[in-house]
Amino acid sequence: MVERKQNTILLARLAEPRKTIQVIAGPRQVGKTTMVKQVLQQCATPAFMYNADAVSADNTSWIAERWAEVRSQMAFNNYGEAILVFDEIHKIDNWSEQVKREWDNDTFRDTNIKVVLLGSSRLLLKRGLTESLAGRFEIISMGHWSFAEMHEAFGWNINQYVYFGGYPGSATYIENETRWRRYMREAIISPAIEKDVLQTSFIYKPALLNQLFHIGCAYSGELLSYNKMLGMLQDAGNAGTLVSYLQLLSDSKLLVGLQKYAVDQARKYKSIPKLQVYNNALLSAMSDGMTYQKAFTNPALWGRWVESAVGCYLLDKAEELECALYYWRENDDEVDFVLTRADKILAIEVKSGRRQQNKGMAIFKEKYHPQFSLVVGGDAMPLETFFTGDLSRLL
Numbered sequence: 001m002v003e004r005k006q007n008t009i010l011l012a013r014l015a016e017p018r019k020t021i022q023v024i025a026g027p028r029q030v031g032k033t034t035m036v037k038q039v040l041q042q043c044a045t046p047a048f049m050y051n052a053d054a055v056s057a058d059n060t061s062w063i064a065e066r067w068a069e070v071r072s073q074m075a076f077n078n079y080g081e082a083i084l085v086f087d088e089i090h091k092i093d094n095w096s097e098q099v100k101r102e103w104d105n106d107t108f109r110d111t112n113i114k115v116v117l118l119g120s121s122r123l124l125l126k127r128g129l130t131e132s133l134a135g136r137f138e139i140i141s142m143g144h145w146s147f148a149e150m151h152e153a154f155g156w157n158i159n160q161y162v163y164f165g166g167y168p169g170s171a172t173y174i175e176n177e178t179r180w181r182r183y184m185r186e187a188i189i190s191p192a193i194e195k196d197v198l199q200t201s202f203i204y205k206p207a208l209l210n211q212l213f214h215i216g217c218a219y220s221g222e223l224l225s226y227n228k229m230l231g232m233l234q235d236a237g238n239a240g241t242l243v244s245y246l247q248l249l250s251d252s253k254l255l256v257g258l259q260k261y262a263v264d265q266a267r268k269y270k271s272i273p274k275l276q277v278y279n280n281a282l283l284s285a286m287s288d289g290m291t292y293q294k295a296f297t298n299p300a301l302w303g304r305w306v307e308s309a310v311g312c313y314l315l316d317k318a319e320e321l322e323c324a325l326y327y328w329r330e331n332d333d334e335v336d337f338v339l340t341r342a343d344k345i346l347a348i349e350v351k352s353g354r355r356q357q358n359k360g361m362a363i364f365k366e367k368y369h370p371q372f373s374l375v376v377g378g379d380a381m382p383l384e385t386f387f388t389g390d391l392s393r394l395l
Contacts, residue, residue, distance in 0.1 A: 002153045002168075003038060004031060006140050010039045013138070014083060014114055021103060021133065024118035025125055026142030027253035027278065028196075029169045029188050032118045033087055035142065040083065045114070047083040048073065052091045063089075063098040070113060081112035089128075090119040096128035103136060121196045123251055143316040144253075144279045147387040158384050162302075162309040163292045165281025177291055184285035189213075189254075196252050208233060209245045216246070216255040217286035220277045221308040223329065246273070253278045256315065261326035261338040261368075274327045276311040283308050303352025306377055307336060310350050310386070314339060317391050333360035338370075341395045345370035351378030 006024070013022055024032045040047040050066045063086070070084050089095050099117070106113050117137075119125050129137055145166035150156045154171045156164070164174050167188060173180035193213060198206055211233050215224075226239035236242070243257075250256040257273025277283050283305065284290060295301050314337050318325040321341060328335040328347075337348040347370045349361050361373060372394040376386045 001034075001038070002149050004035055004142065004149065006035055006142050007039055007042075009140055010036070010116070011042060013140075014039070014043055014045065014116075018081070018112050018114050021099070021115045021117060021137040023125065023129060023137050023139045024116065024142060025122055025139050027122065027144060028120050028192050029167050030142050030144055031168060032120075032142055036085055036087075036116060036118060040085070043083065045081055045083050046073070046077070046079050047085065049085040049087065051087040052095075053088040055092060057091060057093050060093060060098065063092060063095060064102060067102045067113075071111060074111070074113070081114065083114045083116065085116040085118070088119045089117050090121050090124035096132035100132045100136065103133075120191070121199075122253060123196050123201075123248070124199070126251070141319055143319065144312070146313075146316070147384070158382075158387070159296060160292075161387075162280060162305050162383070163284050163295060165279040165284065165309075165312070167279065167281050170281060174292075181285050184281055189282065189285065192252055192254055197248050197254075201248055203245075203248075205235060205237065205241070208236060208241070209248070212242060212245050213249055213255055214286060216249065216257075216275045217277055217282050219275045220255075220280075220283045221274070221304055221311060223272050223274050223327075225272045254282065258311075258325060258327050261328040261335075261340070263368075268326070276315065277308060278312060278315055280305065280309045280312050299352075303350075306352045306383065307350045309383075310348070310376060311337065313387055314348070321392055321395060323395060328360070328364055330360075330363070333358050333363050335360045335364045338364075339391070339395065344395050345372075346391070346394050347373040349373070349375045351375055351380050 010022060024036060026032055040049065048070050052062065055062050067084065070082055073079065074082050103115060145168050147158060147161045150161050150166055150171065153168060160174065164170065169187065170180055170183050173183050193210065197209065203209055215229060215232055226242050229242055230236045230239065246255065246257045254277070256276050256278065258276055259268040259273065260271035262268050295305055314325050317323070318339060323339050323341040326338040326340070328338050335347050336350045339346040339348065345368060347361060347364055364370070365373060374381060377383055
């Protein structure tokens, strides 16, 4: 079984003296619960794991009761410390206030219970943390599975990863693409939108948000102005609504609108967004009538999938390395991706059969002087090398 790098981080933090609540945050279906279970099996400290999935949302005493059980077990067994894990904690109403009360009570009484929280809704977790638990938690982020992880777990080659993306739960269905697409839509996409986005924020036009997600997947890797989006959407309202909905989709790790790189912040905010899915499985699953074979055997089409896959990888790395991800374009000259951290700039061009090469990289270098630049794909750096390399060395 694959062990993700977050295993080591959580194991190390649980070995430290009790300081903060550990929060495992990430998109749906990336192995958060599995990772925590693996860590608990390696940990010598007594651990107690509870799942709130089947608990009534208005059962406001459930958290306190489970906490009391752990305290009783510690006293009865003379444990010096214990680990308490709550899965799907966000499904309990006012959960963050209850966790705050019990955590602060343990702190006051010097009760050494180390706490781990996780759940399938990144947005609901985030809202509860910021409302009540400020200063009491650390987040361990888990992204989508990398090519190296999907290769190790399922033997996938790079082309399979480009098309089917990085959701491990869907891997067993790829031989039957109709079944795979149904799994993606019903087990991942629908819950992410209906249970995460729509239940977390007041959405005046939920149908519009769904349309925006569909268009965003269809145009992943493309620049699409808000005015053009308004023309493609029914009952679209105004650009401000689209901006806020796109931000919610980004917070859920579904779809983002990348800004154009510029030294002037105002130009970044006013730029045309480059739509980019967080996982290429979303692009493939929402492309009606598309198949792996059809995409792979069409050079122009496959080039689009490759560029989008590179964007997915860079989004994950941007969060991991605390970088910002942009694109750059002037007239017909463009650089596919620009990654920045502090004063360092990395420019990345994707070579594919999608379009003719342009002078964008040369112009960008002359104008912004990036420390490093990479050309990925085609007869340049192989995708396998890029996806398994260490970008932190360049930033």
